[in-house]
Amino acid sequence: MLSGWPPPVLDPAGPFAGPVTTVAWVLFVMGAVVLTLVLFALGVALFGPRRWKRRVAGEKLVWIGGLALPVVVLSGLLVYGLSVTARVADAPRPGEMRVRVTGEMWWWRVAYLDDQGREIVQDANEVHIPAGRPVVLELESADVIHSVWIPRLGGKTDMIPGRRNFMRLQADEPGVYAGQCAEYCGGPHALMGLVVVAHSPADFAAWRLRQAAPAAASTLPGAAVFSSSGCGACHTIRGAEANGLAGPDLTHVGSRQTLGAGILPNNQGTMAGWIADSQGIKPGNRMPSYPVLSGQELREVAAYLDSLK
Amino acid sequence: MRTIGALLLAGVLCAAATACADKAKAPRPLAQADAAQGLALIERHGCAACHAIPGVGWPKGRTGGDLAGVGARPMIAGRLPNQPAVMTAFVRDAPALLPDTGMPPMPLTDAEARDVAAYLYTLDDD
Numbered sequence: 131m132l133s134g135w136p137p138p139v140l141d142p143a144g145p146f147a148g149p150v151t152t153v154a155w156v157l158f159v160m161g162a163v164v165l166t167l168v169l170f171a172l173g174v175a176l177f178g179p180r181r182w183k184r185r186v187a188g189e190k191l192v193w194i195g196g197l198a199l200p201v202v203v204l205s206g207l208l209v210y211g212l213s214v215t216a217r218v219a220d221a222p223r224p225g226e227m228r229v230r231v232t233g234e235m236w237w238w239r240v241a242y243l244d245d246q247g248r249e250i251v252q253d254a255n256e257v258h259i260p261a262g263r264p265v266v267l268e269l270e271s272a273d274v275i276h277s278v279w280i281p282r283l284g285g286k287t288d289m290i291p292g293r294r295n296f297m298r299l300q301a302d303e304p305g306v307y308a309g310q311c312a313e314y315c316g317g318p319h320a321l322m323g324l325v326v327v328a329h330s331p332a333d334f335a336a337w338r339l340r341q342a343a344p345a346a347a348s349t350l351p352g353a354a355v356f357s358s359s360g361c362g363a364c365h366t367i368r369g370a371e372a373n374g375l376a377g378p379d380l381t382h383v384g385s386r387q388t389l390g391a392g393i394l395p396n397n398q399g400t401m402a403g404w405i406a407d408s409q410g411i412k413p414g415n416r417m418p419s420y421p422v423l424s425g426q427e428l429r430e431v432a433a434y435l436d437s438l439k
Numbered sequence: 440m441r442t443i444g445a446l447l448l449a450g451v452l453c454a455a456a457t458a459c460a461d462k463a464k465a466p467r468p469l470a471q472a473d474a475a476q477g478l479a480l481i482e483r484h485g486c487a488a489c490h491a492i493p494g495v496g497w498p499k500g501r502t503g504g505d506l507a508g509v510g511a512r513p514m515i516a517g518r519l520p521n522q523p524a525v526m527t528a529f530v531r532d533a534p535a536l537l538p539d540t541g542m543p544p545m546p547l548t549d550a551e552a553r554d555v556a557a558y559l560y561t562l563d564d565d
Contacts, residue, residue: 406502
């Protein structure tokens, strides 16, 4: 989630966020200049000397300041804004890395695509990218309108049911970049966070291999608890008997930075808390709380999921 | 089991040694522990996913106990003597002390666990 003060906005960390930030500042400064001029004219009209008042009255000022100036300034800003942001949102070019991110109530389904657009690996709530290289996110929605916003890497782009929007992003340096759903999508919308992890190219290749591998067979007692509690009806763990598609893929959940879609740190403790009472933490989300597990079972299943690195 | 025994014994001895003193007097001292650092660790590790903790705005977990006033309670989890050494061990590896607890071991070093316990002992006002 976006947290901390100052919030991580207007602080670009890549070549697609830079122009968006510049546009934001230009719009802000132009707005400030226009506001100052209008307030000055208002002040003159109310309190200025008679001679000055005459100059802000009359039709001429209305035609120039009220019509010509806004048309020129706003048209200029529109052309400028569209030209700066055009290359952020066009379709993927050959050789560019593609990641499909699908907005769900209230999490993100992530799939890494090959050049033909076929899914190679599934994941959730985290997008891993190589630093220093543009990546195209193909944005879709499974239900309502969501919007992806990773302020340090780019502007906002909506996910619209039945449409595919594109968003190009690049992180200049390896690091973790917070994101957030920026279009109200009901219920726990405010708790729909996203994490982008930028790796050095070598680390990224290693991550991709790890991510593509299925989970190793586990002898931990929590694996049996996971299975007998029916978790596999909604969650997939590749390599285990769990192939549900309604919720996030958990094949490598233990290696994620966060739980609950970018809202909790990820460790055995938060995992246990999330499983026992996900409705208390994120009211209205689609995962039921599990008040049927004993303390020991809860710890076991949390330890099992934590082991899925 | 040996660790549990030793800690319980330490707790009992500690309690016996101060039997005439005001045991509930808080905050209980934890040498070289930093309560402010403890709060930062509590936030970083998401303890509030299970516990309502004064000083943490969100979330207010319901799975574990509410920690308001925990520093003044006579017992930890209703089962263990509330002594600094026990608290330090408990926040780091609760199942080693209570095998049927739902609280998983937390990835804390011993020094970090002391900081967390130090913060919990500032919560002595119900």
